[in-house]
Amino acid sequence: MKRTVAVFARAAAASFALQWRSLSRSHFAAALLALLAAVVAVLPAQLRPDGTAGGARHMIAGWTLGVTMALLGGATLWAGCASVPGEGRRFAAVRVSPARSMAVFVGRWLALVALSSAILALCLCGLWVQARVRLPRAALETRAVIEPAEGALDEEAKRIRVWAAAPETDPAREEAVVESIRRDLRSDALLPVPPGVARIWRFAPRAPRRDGETLRVSFRCLSPYGSAAGVNGMLAAYSATGNGDAASPTDAAAFGRRVALVRLDASQDSSSEFEIPAAAAECGLVVVFSNAGLRDGTGASALVGWRSSLRATSPGEGLAVNLLRAVPALVAVLSLLAAVGLAAGCAFSFPVAAFAATAAVAMVWLGSSDAYDPNAAPDEVVHVHAASREPNAVDRAVEKAASGIGGTLRAVMAPISRANASEKLADGIVVGMPGALWALTADGVALPLAFALAGAAALRRREFP
Amino acid sequence: MKIPLFAENLRKTYRDFWGRPRTEAVRGISLAVRPGEVVGLLGPNGSGKSTTIKMVLGLLRPDGGKVELFGLPPSEPAARRHVGYLPELPDQHRFLTPRETLAYHAGLMGLPSSGADARAEALLDRVGLARAAFDKPLSECSKGMARRAGLAAALLGDPQLVVLDEPTSGLDPVGRHEVKELICELSRDGKAVLLSSHLLSEVQDVCTRVAIMVAGLVRAEGNLSGLLERRDAVRFTVSGLPPEKEADCRAALGVASGGLDVAVDHPAATLEEYFLEVLRAAREEGGAEGGAAAVADGGGAR
Numbered sequence: 037m038k039r040t041v042a043v044f045a046r047a048a049a050a051s052f053a054l055q056w057r058s059l060s061r062s063h064f065a066a067a068l069l070a071l072l073a074a075v076v077a078v079l080p081a082q083l084r085p086d087g088t089a090g091g092a093r094h095m096i097a098g099w100t101l102g103v104t105m106a107l108l109g110g111a112t113l114w115a116g117c118a119s120v121p122g123e124g125r126r127f128a129a130v131r132v133s134p135a136r137s138m139a140v141f142v143g144r145w146l147a148l149v150a151l152s153s154a155i156l157a158l159c160l161c162g163l164w165v166q167a168r169v170r171l172p173r174a175a176l177e178t179r180a181v182i183e184p185a186e187g188a189l190d191e192e193a194k195r196i197r198v199w200a201a202a203p204e205t206d207p208a209r210e211e212a213v214v215e216s217i218r219r220d221l222r223s224d225a226l227l228p229v230p231p232g233v234a235r236i237w238r239f240a241p242r243a244p245r246r247d248g249e250t251l252r253v254s255f256r257c258l259s260p261y262g263s264a265a266g267v268n269g270m271l272a273a274y275s276a277t278g279n280g281d282a283a284s285p286t287d288a289a290a291f292g293r294r295v296a297l298v299r300l301d302a303s304q305d306s307s308s309e310f311e312i313p314a315a316a317a318e319c320g321l322v323v324v325f326s327n328a329g330l331r332d333g334t335g336a337s338a339l340v341g342w343r344s345s346l347r348a349t350s351p352g353e354g355l356a357v358n359l360l361r362a363v364p365a366l367v368a369v370l371s372l373l374a375a376v377g378l379a380a381g382c383a384f385s386f387p388v389a390a391f392a393a394t395a396a397v398a399m400v401w402l403g404s405s406d407a408y409d410p411n412a413a414p415d416e417v418v419h420v421h422a423a424s425r426e427p428n429a430v431d432r433a434v435e436k437a438a439s440g441i442g443g444t445l446r447a448v449m450a451p452i453s454r455a456n457a458s459e460k461l462a463d464g465i466v467v468g469m470p471g472a473l474w475a476l477t478a479d480g481v482a483l484p485l486a487f488a489l490a491g492a493a494a495l496r497r498r499e500f501p
Numbered sequence: 502m503k504i505p506l507f508a509e510n511l512r513k514t515y516r517d518f519w520g521r522p523r524t525e526a527v528r529g530i531s532l533a534v535r536p537g538e539v540v541g542l543l544g545p546n547g548s549g550k551s552t553t554i555k556m557v558l559g560l561l562r563p564d565g566g567k568v569e570l571f572g573l574p575p576s577e578p579a580a581r582r583h584v585g586y587l588p589e590l591p592d593q594h595r596f597l598t599p600r601e602t603l604a605y606h607a608g609l610m611g612l613p614s615s616g617a618d619a620r621a622e623a624l625l626d627r628v629g630l631a632r633a634a635f636d637k638p639l640s641e642c643s644k645g646m647a648r649r650a651g652l653a654a655a656l657l658g659d660p661q662l663v664v665l666d667e668p669t670s671g672l673d674p675v676g677r678h679e680v681k682e683l684i685c686e687l688s689r690d691g692k693a694v695l696l697s698s699h700l701l702s703e704v705q706d707v708c709t710r711v712a713i714m715v716a717g718l719v720r721a722e723g724n725l726s727g728l729l730e731r732r733d734a735v736r737f738t739v740s741g742l743p744p745e746k747e748a749d750c751r752a753a754l755g756v757a758s759g760g761l762d763v764a765v766d767h768p769a770a771t772l773e774e775y776f777l778e779v780l781r782a783a784r785e786e787g788g789a790e791g792g793a794a795a796v797a798d799g800g801g802a803r
């Protein structure tokens with residue numbers, strides 16, 4: 037047993053060394069490095085930010101990092117595709133050796149990951165230097181998002197249900213209706229808040245991290261026409277003292293001591309931001325948005341998302357630390373691409389492998405760009421039939437397969453899309469470490485090992501004429 | 502111990518992308534190589550030698566027949582543990598040095614890394630690679646030097662079965678001689694060797710057994726001495742015969758030569774003569790052009 041492991045490790049190490057040398061001694065790595073250096077050096081100077089600190093950060097941490105990742109990811113994918121086919125007949129020696137296909141795959145994959153991660157590290161250093169030089173201090177700051185308390189969403193779903201319509205008599209149906217509201221909240225759907233109604237976010241008690249820390253609450257909503265203007269309302273924050281389950285939003289005393297009150301004016305853009313001392317949240321925090329309607333008592337609903345409309349944040353550690361926190365999630369992407377490319381190269385010749393892998397990755401990328409939520413409502417199936425024809429069994433089977441594949445892909449890509457490192461870096465939001473590490477474990481290690489199994493099987497089946 | 506290499510009735514047809522047959526490269530070949538034996542596959546270019554070797558090593562799946570390496574199918578890693586293989590050119594990574602090439606192959610074989618460098622140097626010396634070339638990338642080495650590095654890689658881990666596909670191609674006369682010596686050494690050490698070649702002198706010098714392949718079939722097979730012996734001719738060797746007696750002797754062939762020592766044997770053809778003869782017979786019989794049989798348009802191939 038011990039011997040088997042040692043033999044496996046030696047074969048993997050030999051494959052690692054070969055792949056590393058083949059890439060680092062070819063002009064490929066040098067050319068890629070030069071290209072990325074040019075991107076990091078030149079792109080931030082070329083992009084025209086909108087003048088705000090956040091806009092400048094978007095250009096450097098968003099755009100430049102995005103272009104870098106696209107180039108590096110593409111190169112990693114293609115280097116993987118080229119690995120086995122590029123060796124041509126030389127690969128015969130590997131097949132004749134007693135090395136396990138799995139060891140060969142794992143060694144080469146690790147080499148690809150190591151090399152592209154090293155290049156990524158250099159790029160991130162370059163980005164950080166660019167950010168230090170080009171960004172105002174405010175843009176270097178990061179903020180950590182504070183999630184609403186456990187159960188807050190559930191309470192809100194029940195509250196929405198109460199004013200929405202009379203309850204169903206059948207308890208099962210009633211529960212189904214509440215559940216659908218919960219799903220809408222979770223998936224961040226924009227739900228209407230009619231005049232005279234409020235939306236309430238409750239946050240768990242949170243001790244200040246250091247003296248004088250402030251929390252920032254940002255809010256934005258949309259008018260029913262999708263525009264930012266046209267909503268009159270009030271945004272208030274309460275330092276919780278009571279139990280906070282007031283049934284009526286007007287019963288403000290039940291929330292505790294009010295620590296902030298902001299008026300949203302229909303003529304402005306329905307967004308607002310204020311800061312409160314972190315100490316105010318020591319026993320919990322309640323934030324209430326109420327739609328005031330128009331002065332004459334009429335008015336339109338405001339469209340409010342559970343997560344996208346209200347964001348409570350605390351200060352983070354700054355851009356450098358945030359870049360480091362993003363590394364596991366970014367490496368997970370590169371690792372997955374390396375494994376996909378390598379597996380394709382194990383099965384096909386280079387042009388076929390490169391085409392198939394690129395097309396597959398592009399489709400998954402486009403398809404999973406919406407953050408995945410396992411509890412979100414299933415995708416609506418769009419029927420594209422001639423109006424005269426009912427869907428037949430084949431249509432239904434195709435739809436079922438398509439939504440099954442889509443759902444599986446989204447589920448599989450969920451760790452990466454939930455870590456959402458690139459977007460958070462661009463927004464100046466702290467990248468959550470557990471999420472980033474989970475992305476690395478699930479999509480950067482476990483999933484590539486599944487591709488390794490497939491690639492090794494393809495390799496064993498392949499002929500080398 | 503199980504017989505190192507056993508193959509029975511191997512067949513292989515190369516097919517195009519759509520699975521239509523293109524070339525019937527091997528049409529039923531049986532082969533066995535035992536310890537201490539050097540078996541030569543001899544044949545013109547395109548006769549299916551390399552195809553046979555690749556099937557034997559599991560690089561190609563035979564369309565029919567059976568292969569066993571040490572009693573196991575070649576798909577088993579354990580079967581390949583004691584096999585050394587020198588492929589046809591090109592066989593090495595150009596960006597590696599000979600030393601790195603050996604380290605790479607040693608890793609693939611799972612050999613321990615302790616003493617690996619000394620082992621590599623000894624092997625590179627053994628195949629006659631100049632010390633100065635040990636740390637030069639193969640892209641800067643000559644074809645012959647690269648071939649020697651490949652040969653050293655094939656001998657890593659003391660394989661019991663060594664398969665060499667045209668081992669001397671790309672080598673200079675000195676190199677050829679050294680490789681021949683090496684093969685003889687291997688067989689003295691009890692290793693089984695299978696080599697392919699179209700160079701007759703090479704095969705004649707080292708092989709204990711040859712199989713002459715023409716168009717994917719073995720046309721003649723056996724011990725070298727047995728193959729080359731001319732059963733239809735007898736040779737008398739009379740030592741110490743005075744020139745004036747020669748005419749008498751010739752006149753009275755079979756009559757006592759006056760107590761002189763008379764040896765009788767069958768004269769041997771050179772391998773070259775024999776090879777050409779086999780080839781001629783094959784051509785007359787099948788009209789095959791030396792190389793593999795191209796599949797006629799019955800298969801739909803264009």
Ligand SMILES: Nc1ncnc2c1ncn2[C@@H]1O[C@H](COP(=O)(O)OP(=O)(O)O)[C@@H](O)[C@H]1O
Nearest residue numbers: 501515524526545546547548549550551552793
């Ligand atoms: N990869 C291949 N695809 C199609 N035909 C091939 C391939 N390799 C060899 N052949 C054909 O098979 C026949 C035997 O080839 P090969 O075994 O390489 O001969 P040898 O090694 O004896 O010179 C030749 O006619 C050759 O054209």
Ligand SMILES: [Mg+2]
Nearest residue numbers: 550551589666
């Ligand atoms: Mg050949």
